[in-house]
Amino acid sequence: MTLPRTQKTSRAPGERPAGDPPAGRSRPRRTSPLLGYLLRRLGTSVLLLLGVTIVTFALTNLVPGNPVAAALGEGAASNPETVAAYVKRYGLDQPLPVQYLTYLGNLLQGDLGRSLATGRPVTTDLATAIPATLEIAVLTIIVSLLVATVLGTVAAYRRGMVTDQVVRVVSLVGLSLPTFWLALVSFNFFFLQLRVVPGSGRLTATLTPPPTVTGLFTVDFLLNGDGVGFVDALAHLTLPVFVLSLFTVGLLTRFIRTSVLEVLGSDYVRAARAKGLSPMRIVFDYVLRGASLPILTIVGIAFGALLSGTVLVESVFAWPGLGTYAYNAARNLDLPGIMGVGLVVGFIYLGLNFIVDLLYGLLDPRVRLA
Amino acid sequence: MTATAARPSNSRGPRVRAPRGGRLRLPAVWRTPLAIVGAVIALAWVVVAFTAPLWVPYPPDAQMLPRLLPPGTDGAILGTDALGRDLFSRLMSGAGVTIPLSLMLVAASVVIGTVIGASAGYFGKWVDEVLMRITDLFMAFPTVILAMVVAASLGPSLFNAVIAAIVVSWPQYARVTRSLVLGLRGQNYVIAGRLLGHSPLRSLLADIAPNITGPVVVLAALDIGSAILLLSGLSFLGLGAQPPTAEWGSMISSALQNFDAWWIGLFPGLAILTVVMAFNFIGDSLRDALDPSSRTERAASGVVAAPKTEDEALKGTGASA
Numbered sequence: 001m002t003l004p005r006t007q008k009t010s011r012a013p014g015e016r017p018a019g020d021p022p023a024g025r026s027r028p029r030r031t032s033p034l035l036g037y038l039l040r041r042l043g044t045s046v047l048l049l050l051g052v053t054i055v056t057f058a059l060t061n062l063v064p065g066n067p068v069a070a071a072l073g074e075g076a077a078s079n080p081e082t083v084a085a086y087v088k089r090y091g092l093d094q095p096l097p098v099q100y101l102t103y104l105g106n107l108l109q110g111d112l113g114r115s116l117a118t119g120r121p122v123t124t125d126l127a128t129a130i131p132a133t134l135e136i137a138v139l140t141i142i143v144s145l146l147v148a149t150v151l152g153t154v155a156a157y158r159r160g161m162v163t164d165q166v167v168r169v170v171s172l173v174g175l176s177l178p179t180f181w182l183a184l185v186s187f188n189f190f191f192l193q194l195r196v197v198p199g200s201g202r203l204t205a206t207l208t209p210p211p212t213v214t215g216l217f218t219v220d221f222l223l224n225g226d227g228v229g230f231v232d233a234l235a236h237l238t239l240p241v242f243v244l245s246l247f248t249v250g251l252l253t254r255f256i257r258t259s260v261l262e263v264l265g266s267d268y269v270r271a272a273r274a275k276g277l278s279p280m281r282i283v284f285d286y287v288l289r290g291a292s293l294p295i296l297t298i299v300g301i302a303f304g305a306l307l308s309g310t311v312l313v314e315s316v317f318a319w320p321g322l323g324t325y326a327y328n329a330a331r332n333l334d335l336p337g338i339m340g341v342g343l344v345v346g347f348i349y350l351g352l353n354f355i356v357d358l359l360y361g362l363l364d365p366r367v368r369l370a
Numbered sequence: 371m372t373a374t375a376a377r378p379s380n381s382r383g384p385r386v387r388a389p390r391g392g393r394l395r396l397p398a399v400w401r402t403p404l405a406i407v408g409a410v411i412a413l414a415w416v417v418v419a420f421t422a423p424l425w426v427p428y429p430p431d432a433q434m435l436p437r438l439l440p441p442g443t444d445g446a447i448l449g450t451d452a453l454g455r456d457l458f459s460r461l462m463s464g465a466g467v468t469i470p471l472s473l474m475l476v477a478a479s480v481v482i483g484t485v486i487g488a489s490a491g492y493f494g495k496w497v498d499e500v501l502m503r504i505t506d507l508f509m510a511f512p513t514v515i516l517a518m519v520v521a522a523s524l525g526p527s528l529f530n531a532v533i534a535a536i537v538v539s540w541p542q543y544a545r546v547t548r549s550l551v552l553g554l555r556g557q558n559y560v561i562a563g564r565l566l567g568h569s570p571l572r573s574l575l576a577d578i579a580p581n582i583t584g585p586v587v588v589l590a591a592l593d594i595g596s597a598i599l600l601l602s603g604l605s606f607l608g609l610g611a612q613p614p615t616a617e618w619g620s621m622i623s624s625a626l627q628n629f630d631a632w633w634i635g636l637f638p639g640l641a642i643l644t645v646v647m648a649f650n651f652i653g654d655s656l657r658d659a660l661d662p663s664s665r666t667e668r669a670a671s672g673v674v675a676a677p678k679t680e681d682e683a684l685k686g687t688g689a690s691a
Contacts, residue, residue, distance in 0.1 A: 048506060051506070051510065052507070054507075055507060055508075055511075056519065060523065168404075168654075169404070172654055175646075175650055176643055176646035176647035176650050178599055178602060178619075178622070178639055178643060178646070180606050181622050181643070182639070184622060184625060184626065184639070185635065185636060187629075188629065188632050188635075192629060304512035305513075307515065308515055309514075311514055311518065312603050312606060315626075316626065326515075326518060329522075331608045333522060333525075335522060335523065338518060338519055341515065341518075341519075342511065342515050342516065342518070345515045349511065
């Protein structure tokens with residue numbers, strides 16, 4: 001699936017002072033160039049966010065036919081009072097730029113419109129859906145990062161040998177999997193046939209959800225000291241995470257292999273070898289540490305692909321997250337719902353890439369001084 | 371797979387045997403096992419896509435068999451779906467829907483993306499600013515999400531799904547083309563052409579285009595698989611092909627209503643998997659061949675006589691870890 005799309009941002013051109021990069025790590029200093037970089041980066045993000053709203057606004061106005069009828073649904077649109085109230089609220093009698101400002105104003109107040117499918121405000125729906133999806137996404141990223149790091153590193157070390165070729169084919173196949181199909185097939189097999197995983201949803205029906213602290217069931221159960229609930233929530237996570245991990249591992253492995261290869265060819269790794277350090281120490285302290293920056297960037301990109309993946313996967317498992325919500329919205333042509341998901345995912349994605357850029361600066365002292 | 375003839379043609383050493391130097395490059399690409407497997411599968415599917423209507427046992431939309439037949443019964447090789455349609459016929463006809471549309475949408479994305487990217491890179495200044503900010507905007511969304519939003523706004527249909535897929539696919543070509551053109555436009559031969567009075571168009575087409583086709587072709591080859599996944603994904607969401615069109619994604623989606631009939635969903639997914647895999651194998655092999663940094667790998671994999679490089683030497687010591 002699509003893939004790797006890089007966030008092109010004005011990553012500060014590095015002025016690189018000499019020093020041993022992976023080993024030397026000092027505390028961050030609040031220098032004004034850093035602050036300037038952060039502000040510039042923040043500015044770009046805000047501009048992009050505005051752009052994202054312009055795109056969704058423009059698309060909303062693309063709806064063929066009557067946008068009021070589309071937004072209100074057939075029933076409500078036949079009531080002139082409802083229509084008048086709607087037109088007034090969203091300023092539909094105003095010129096487009098004014099309409100956009102109204103839209104933006106509503107957005108800032110957390111008004112994404114009312115879902116046609118559920119009848120509730122989109123914001124309310126999304127508030128419960130986002131943690132459910134984040135729980136899958138975070139766990140998937142952790143699992144696939146671990147697996148992909150092992151695979152990618154091994155492939156890089158065995159470059160050109162059979163192991164490398166096998167890893168290459170495995171990751172290519174992973175990238176070729178239609179995730180929604182894999183979800184269906186594994187649900188059939190592991191649940192309906194083998195019964196080794198619990199069925200759909202986030203929890204077994206007999207259990208009550210934990211008191212909401214973070215919205216992540218596993219974390220909330222742990223905070224609540226409820227072991228049974230934690231195990232059940234985790235068991236429900238296995239299948240969605242497994243399905244999404246296969247794709248994400250395919251995506252990450254190739255990049256990690258390339259990054260590790262680059263580090264393997266560097267002078268400091270050669271020096272470490274010459275010193276006679278143990279291979280394990282070289283892998284963890286030198287190679288992976290040196291490769292961590294590119295890996296971090298790729299994780300940010302993979303997260304975007306992952307959010308795309310959940311939209312196609314969750315509905316199979318009846319997982320009440322953004323994906324199922326988007327699926328139902330798409331099926332019912334619930335435009336406010338779809339736009340809400342698009343907007344929220346766009347925001348999450350941009351925010352995440354922003355954080356990745358900040359981490360970049362924290363992990364690599366050279367970038368910080370830019 | 372003869373080893374010596376497959377030497378990369380751009381290492382113009384004395385050991386290149388065949389006299390037809392320039393023509394050796396492409397065959398070398400196709401001589402890797404991955405590329406052969408990919409090419410054979412892809413070719414088979416393309417043939418199926420264009421000939422399926424001539425030989426499938428039933429019309430894809432005909433509801434003329436008992437419902438939910440398991441595979442292998444009553445002449446239905448892959449069984450039937452909930453409406454009594456022959457799955458094998460639908461599967462084969464589905465190739466004719468997805469594959470040509472995906473190829474077309476990649477072609478359209480390449481054209482749009484390269485034109486925008488080349489204009490941005492070549493003209494620079496505000497043209498670059500404006501075009502690239504627009505490109506950034508489209509890249510601010512994860513692909514499926516943006517495609518879903520676009521397809522839903524346009525209304526659900528296969529045509530609109532293709533439009534939506536083009537909308538999310540072109541920016542990557544724009545970005546790659548721009549960076550390539552930026553690097554090329556300052557080259558002496560390009561400047562020389564401009565000094566001779568070439569128009570910008572001629573300069574772009576004659577001097578610059580030949581040097582950017584390679585990377586763009588690789589990107590496009592790798593993108594075909596993504597396009598197929600995206601298109602069938604949109605159909606799975608109900609935003610692409612509408613019933614009764616035999617399309618793989620919507621066939622999988624209809625399996626959600628019949629969990630017990632495992633065959634309804636299994637085979638369309640395998641079809642998608644094999645096609646996408648085939649195109650990914652081809653794309654990856656192409657990238658290998660055109661990317662100089664990975665050439666030593668092919669050397670080590672036994673296709674090419676291996677030049678001992680620094681990396682190869684390093685690998686020897688590293689393998690013990």
